[in-house]
Every structure is written in structure tokens, then in C-alpha cells.
Amino acid sequence: MEEDKENPGALRARWTQFAALGLVMIGLAPFLMLAGALLWGLDVGDQIAFFVPFIIVPWVAAFLVWRFGTWAKIVAIVVALAGLATLFWTAFGLAYPSSFFDFVPGLLVIPGAIIAIVGSIAAMVANRRGHLVAGREGGERRAIGIVVAVVGVLAVVSAVLSVSSRSNVTTTDAAVQVEMKSFEFDQTSYSAPGGASVGVRNEDPFAHTFTIDELGIDIHLGPGDGVVVDLPAQAGTYVLYCTLHTSDPQNPTSDDMAATFTVG
Numbered sequence: 001m002e003e004d005k006e007n008p009g010a011l012r013a014r015w016t017q018f019a020a021l022g023l024v025m026i027g028l029a030p031f032l033m034l035a036g037a038l039l040w041g042l043d044v045g046d047q048i049a050f051f052v053p054f055i056i057v058p059w060v061a062a063f064l065v066w067r068f069g070t071w072a073k074i075v076a077i078v079v080a081l082a083g084l085a086t087l088f089w090t091a092f093g094l095a096y097p098s099s100f101f102d103f104v105p106g107l108l109v110i111p112g113a114i115i116a117i118v119g120s121i122a123a124m125v126a127n128r129r130g131h132l133v134a135g136r137e138g139g140e141r142r143a144i145g146i147v148v149a150v151v152g153v154l155a156v157v158s159a160v161l162s163v164s165s166r167s168n169v170t171t172t173d174a175a176v177q178v179e180m181k182s183f184e185f186d187q188t189s190y191s192a193p194g195g196a197s198v199g200v201r202n203e204d205p206f207a208h209t210f211t212i213d214e215l216g217i218d219i220h221l222g223p224g225d226g227v228v229v230d231l232p233a234q235a236g237t238y239v240l241y242c243t244l245h246t247s248d249p250q251n252p253t254s255d256d257m258a259a260t261f262t263v264g
Helices: 016-039 048-067 070-095 100-129 138-164
Strands: 176-181 189-192 197-202 208-212 217-221 226-230 236-241 258-263
Touching (some): 016 100, 048 100, 100 138, 176 189, 176 208, 197 217
Antiparallel strands (some): 197 226, 208 217, 208 236
């Protein structure tokens, strides 16, 4: 197995640790999402097979980059590109800083992939030129420090906002109750007279929306939020869905977060 030149036991190509950091970040994103789901008691049986490889593979690649030479950097670039192509959607979570398990993964995947790719290329160039170091030095140390500090500060801010911005609205007095949990509505259909109030509560650690396009209703709910929605007196049967987790609200499938809502 190829290792960094000259003294593989003690020295590594400059920027190797930077590349490894990017891979750790990629794997941390699905780890946080899966951890959040498990902590909230969500049913994740169908998601384990998707998330676990994207946790383990980047972390294994980070070890390989740390331990070995050029071939491991090439593997790291491939893994980073695969993670970027598959987990790019986490970037949409950046729009929801008050939802920790949406926002922080968005901070990790795309920046992590860029760091892994750039760091791996830089490490291969450094290895070829014989720029080997015993630890973080100079620009690499500063770059790692900046990335860790920025991600850490923004993660703390998101955690604070997730707690402090949580709605304490009482929804139990509403005529109809709607609960969101495990990326589903608690019923497949609801009905209420026009003008009735609907109590909506998000029991997931992720953001959702309560959206009925035809009634002009589109309400964002962060983790743990509750709202009371007053229905307009517009009789009909409509599609109720979450804009964040429904691909086509006009033709929702079993994989979408959608239900029907009858008014009147």
C-alpha cells in the first residue's frame, strides 16, 4: 500500500488533515439527521439502509486519507463527489436556522465535499513535491481552525434558535387536530366545516409546512411548533401537504407527506 513519501510513520503530506476534515463533515451530516430521528422516536427502519453507508463510507475514507498516500486521496475525491451528488438536498436546510437537524447538515455536506476534494488535490501535489509535515502547520492549521469555528458557532446559534423560537401555542381547543410525525400526517384525510379552527403540531425534530394551495394556506412549523389555522368558508376537497417533503402535490404518492382535507 502506498503511503506518503520519506517517513510514512511520522510525516504526512500537507493538507491531508484538511481533506480528512471534509470527509468527516460529510459523514456527520447523515449521522446528525439519523440521531435526531432516533432521539425523537421516529420510525427510521426504511431509512437506515440509505443513511448508514453515507455515514460509514466518508469516515472510512477519512481514515484512509490520514493513513495512506495518493490512492487514498483519489478515493476521497470519489467519495466526496458521491456524497455531494446524493446529499446535495441537505443544502435546502440552510433556509431553516431555527431547525437544528435541518440547518446543521446543510452546513456540512457541500462545504465538506469541497474541502475534501480541494484538500485531497492539494495533498497529492504536496506529496509529489515532498512537502511532508508531522502535524498541522501554517495555512492548513488556520483553514481547519476557521472551518471548525464557523461550523461550531453556527451550530450553536441554530441550537439556541431551535429552542428559543419554538411556539407555545395551545392547539387542543381547535375543532380539528393535525399532527405531523415521522414525516407523515397522523391521518390520510381530514374534514372540517368552513370557518373552523385546525390545531396543527409538528412532533418531528425537522421543519415541515402545513400547506393547502387552493385555500391560500402555507404555514411553516419548526420542530415542536404548534399553530391554530382558521379555515376559510370555501367548500371542497383539497390536497394538504408539506412543501419540504412532497415532490408533486398535484399527484402525491405514498412516499410524499400529503393528505386530503375536506372543507364544508
